[in-house]
Amino acid sequence: xxxxxxxxxxxxxxxxxxxxxxxxxxxxxxxxxxxxxxxxxxxxxxxxxxxxxxxxxxxxxxxxxxxxxxxxxxxxxxxxxxxxxxxxxxxxxxxxxxxxxxxxxxxxxxxxxxxxxxxxxxxxxxxxxxxxxxxxxxxxxxxxxxxxxxxxxxxxxxxxxxxxxxxxxxxxxxxxxxxxxxxxxxxxxxxxxxxxxxxxxxxxxxxxxxxxxxxxxxxxxxxxxxxxxxxxxxxxxxxxxxxxxxxxxxxxxxxxxxxxxxxxxxxxxxxxxxxxxxxxxxxxxxxxxxxxxxxxxxxxxxxxxxxxxxxxxxxxxxxxxxxxxxxxxxxxxxxxxxxxxxxxxxxxxxxxxxxxxxxxxxxxxxxxxxxxxxxxxxxxxxxxxxxxxxxxxxxxxxxxxxxxxxxxxxxxxxxxxxxxxxxxxxxxxxxxxxxxxxxxxxxxxxxxxxxxxxxxxxxxxxxxxxxxxxxxxxxxxxxxxxxxxxxxxxxxxxxxxxxxxxxxxxxxxxxxxxxxxxxxxxxxx
Numbered sequence: 001x002x003x004x005x006x007x008x009x010x011x012x013x014x015x016x017x018x019x020x021x022x023x024x025x026x027x028x029x030x031x032x033x034x035x036x037x038x039x040x041x042x043x044x045x046x047x048x049x050x051x052x053x054x055x056x057x058x059x060x061x062x063x064x065x066x067x068x069x070x071x072x073x074x075x076x077x078x079x080x081x082x083x084x085x086x087x088x089x090x091x092x093x094x095x096x097x098x099x100x101x102x103x104x105x106x107x108x109x110x111x112x113x114x115x116x117x118x119x120x121x122x123x124x125x126x127x128x129x130x131x132x133x134x135x136x137x138x139x140x141x142x143x144x145x146x147x148x149x150x151x152x153x154x155x156x157x158x159x160x161x162x163x164x165x166x167x168x169x170x171x172x173x174x175x176x177x178x179x180x181x182x183x184x185x186x187x188x189x190x191x192x193x194x195x196x197x198x199x200x201x202x203x204x205x206x207x208x209x210x211x212x213x214x215x216x217x218x219x220x221x222x223x224x225x226x227x228x229x230x231x232x233x234x235x236x237x238x239x240x241x242x243x244x245x246x247x248x249x250x251x252x253x254x255x256x257x258x259x260x261x262x263x264x265x266x267x268x269x270x271x272x273x274x275x276x277x278x279x280x281x282x283x284x285x286x287x288x289x290x291x292x293x294x295x296x297x298x299x300x301x302x303x304x305x306x307x308x309x310x311x312x313x314x315x316x317x318x319x320x321x322x323x324x325x326x327x328x329x330x331x332x333x334x335x336x337x338x339x340x341x342x343x344x345x346x347x348x349x350x351x352x353x354x355x356x357x358x359x360x361x362x363x364x365x366x367x368x369x370x371x372x373x374x375x376x377x378x379x380x381x382x383x384x385x386x387x388x389x390x391x392x393x394x395x396x397x398x399x400x401x402x403x404x405x406x407x408x409x410x411x412x413x414x415x416x417x418x419x420x421x422x423x424x425x426x427x428x429x430x431x432x433x434x435x436x437x438x439x440x441x442x443x444x445x446x447x448x449x450x451x452x453x454x455x456x457x458x459x460x461x462x463x464x465x466x467x468x469x470x471x472x473x474x475x476x477x478x479x480x481x482x483x484x485x486x487x488x489x490x491x492x493x494x495x496x497x498x499x500x501x502x503x504x505x506x507x508x509x510x511x512x513x514x515x516x517x518x519x520x521x522x523x524x525x
Contacts, residue, residue: 080215138369165466193238247289295442
């Protein structure tokens with residue numbers, strides 16, 4: 001065929017329109033890229049292109065969207081875009097929005113047809129409804145700003161993450177991948193925190209100041225010390241800005257990771273898991289966050305007593321090292337001062353508690369909302385998540401939160417024996433609930449888990465609650481599926497999924513997923 005004939009066929013078939021459109025698109029993209037490179041910092045352009053690629057990848061696979069959320073929470077929790085749209089959007093805002101968008105698209109396209117409802121759903125809905133009521137009522141006595149509206153919306157969105165997780169994490173494979181990612185990212189954050197800690201202060205300041213491109217503080221003052229006094233011991237911060245924020249992250253992830261030491265098939269090989277935990281524990285000590293250290297110690301002791309007796313020896317060794325190593329004496333002294341209320345930080349915290357109780361006593365039912373206190377002699381904010389919730393939502397809101405958490409652990413206690421039937425699932429099941437327990441204990445002296453200024457901590461908390469609830473649902477579904485298969489095999493060819501006569505081949509029964517098997521079992525019953 002001659003060139004003329006090929007050109008004639010191309011014109012007649014109109015495929016030339018497709019070629020022309022592709023060339024026009026390439027030209028437009030090239031012009032746009034050239035304009036941006038000439039007008040904007042090339043680094044921003046590169047970040048924008050990388051972000052666009054990740055966004056497209058997220059739309060294709062919801063696990064990539066989960067990975068983006070987890071990565072930002074652990075590695076760039078305070079990252080933001082270098083522009084304003086009335087406000088400065090954060091990286092977490094974009095990642096969470098993308099995650100919810102992917103879930104919505106799955107519902108629209110029919111990929112996610114079944115809605116999972118759990119006994120924890122109603123308490124969470126009540127808690128969020130009370131939060132909205134308190135927010136609306138609080139508008140009557142405090143000025144409402146765009147900052148308050150935006151950050152309250154972020155709190156609600158993070159709390160709704162619970163429902164997204166329960167409805168998209170329905171098998172051990174996905175739950176394990178998300179948990180493994182949490183462990184690895186927390187280790188990376190801890191390792192960076194340790195490296196930053198041992199650097200000379202001037203070099204560490206220069207390194208952490210590089211994050212100014214994504215909205216982080218820079219220059220003098222980015223490093224943290226006890227009582228903000230450079231003459232006293234430094235505190236590790238990694239990319240979390242505040243050592244207590246970093247401590248709260250390590251509190252949850254250490255509790256998640258430790259049970260893997262005793263797993264028959266750990267999610268991460270022990271040769272890597274041990275040094276990872278070592279780095280995370282070392283970084284937690286370097287934060288000198290007493291609340292987080294007590295918070296992680298509580299679930300580890302509970303697991304050692306109830307489940308993993310070998311863990312008692314590890315905890316005893318850690319206690320001996322804390323008491324007698326020369327390198328830990330500053331930390332030990334800092335903790336003793338806190339326990340005996342001798343240092344200034346603890347005394348100020350006690351003052352906060354007293355002021356919080358005064359505010360709660362004046363507005364005990366639904367609190368004062370999220371905008372501010374109506375009285376000039378009181379203020380909104382306290383370093384205790386329970387008192388903070390009581391300030392904002394009253395004792396009714398606090399009761400709703402405590403009931404929600406009680407339901408989490410009642411479900412865990414009732415299902416723990418079922419989880420024990422799967423040696424692969426049991427350590428992860430304990431670890432997820434241990435992380436929540438560590439958060440609740442650490443919340444006595446920390447306020448990050450329901451604080452509008454710490455969106456990522458709220459998101460991480462509800463992510464763990466959703467994952468723990470999903471684990472319970474998976475355990476129960478697999479138990480029902482096993483019961484169904486036993487009945488089907490015992491009954492032989494006379495049992496069908498509908499409970500009537502007929503024949504269901506055994507190879508069909510054996511290859512049903514746990515959810516399918518459980519559904520068929522329920523119908524047959």
